Amino acid sequence: MRAPGIMSVAVRRMDGSIEINRSPIISLADRFPILRWPFFRGIIALGQALILGFKALNYSSAIAIADIDCQEDDTGILEKKKTVVKTESLSTWSVVGVILMTLVLGIGFFFLLPLYLTELMGKLYPSINTHTVIFNLVDGIIRVFFLLIYVVAISLIPEIKKVFQYHGAEHKSIFAYEAGLPLTVENAKQFPTLHPRCGTAFLLMVMIVAIFVFSLIPSDATLFTKITLRIGLLPLIAATSFELIKLAGESRNVIMRILIQPGLWLQRITTKEPDDKQLEVGIAALNAALSEYKPDSKDIII
DSSP states (O other): OEETTEEEEEEEOTTSOEEEEEEEOOOHHHHOGGGGSTTHHHHHHHHHHHHHHHHHHHHHHHHHHHHHTSOBOTTSOBOOOOOOOOOOOOOHHHHHHHHHHHHHHHHIIIIIHHHHHHHHHHHHSHHHHHOHHHHHHHHHHHHHHHHHHHHHHHHTSHHHHHHHHHHHHHHHHHHHHHTTOOOOHHHHHTSOSOOTTOHHHHHHHHHHHHHHHHTTSOTTSOHHHHHHHHHHHHHHHHHHHHHHHHHHHHOOOHHHHHHHHHHHHHHHHHOOOOOHHHHHHHHHHHHHHHSSOOOOGGGOBO
16 A cells, blocks of 8 residues: 555465555655646656555565465474564666566557557458558557456466455455545445556556547558557556546546446456455555555545
8 A cells, every 4th residue: 555655565474464564655746846747647656656566566575485484393383483574675777677578568468469460450451551540449449358358367367366355455445444434344344346546447548548549640650650659659648547547536527437437347357355354454554554644545546
């Protein structure tokens, strides 16, 4: 969980306890106010989310390794000793390297491969290449199809299902907080797992916004030009999608609610109903993030 100026990670250990880690967040927007402006803030928030995500994974994996290293006694019972977890901070170059690799794979699979397949279809059906709207519509449909196939495929992995349950616990905890209720398991259980500001909704919004933005690129442009412009326009698409998701999360407008509905449908795959122990972890992480700050609910990033 993240609140202004702080990030918290809660991890369930093998002995049943919950390990909490808090770390401060240095906001670039505090140093450069222009980064708080619409569109600028979206790009910064997404980049920072990637970095914080890798740091959280680094910490949680260190917890897992520490627990695995605990030795069992002759009766096969896990020793009750408390293992001290030491995590090495990711170097700047390591973070940059992983993020770049992730971006290259993501852009290649979800943007460039659909473009290439659309070009091939255009050779079989020339009308696709002669109409810019049709070309980008076909490209967009393939892109969304790839996203759906990817999400459904990973949801079949048992361990990923547990991740999706924790995702649901995260959303329920946030809902309880936004409702002003005490953060307890019983209060959180009554809320849904689908949240309008979820990152899953953001991904689908990116795919939809891209269809409209890429429609500005003529279908008869060279493949190199299409690739170059698509990559160059991605920051604009991401920033626009961020603003739409943020607006939808705050608005009761019917049009905005309709706009985010596909993202909520997709969350039916990426969130699952958590059990009580998973809810405890979600609440522990949220409480840790709020322990030093009392932010407005809109500042919580999930």
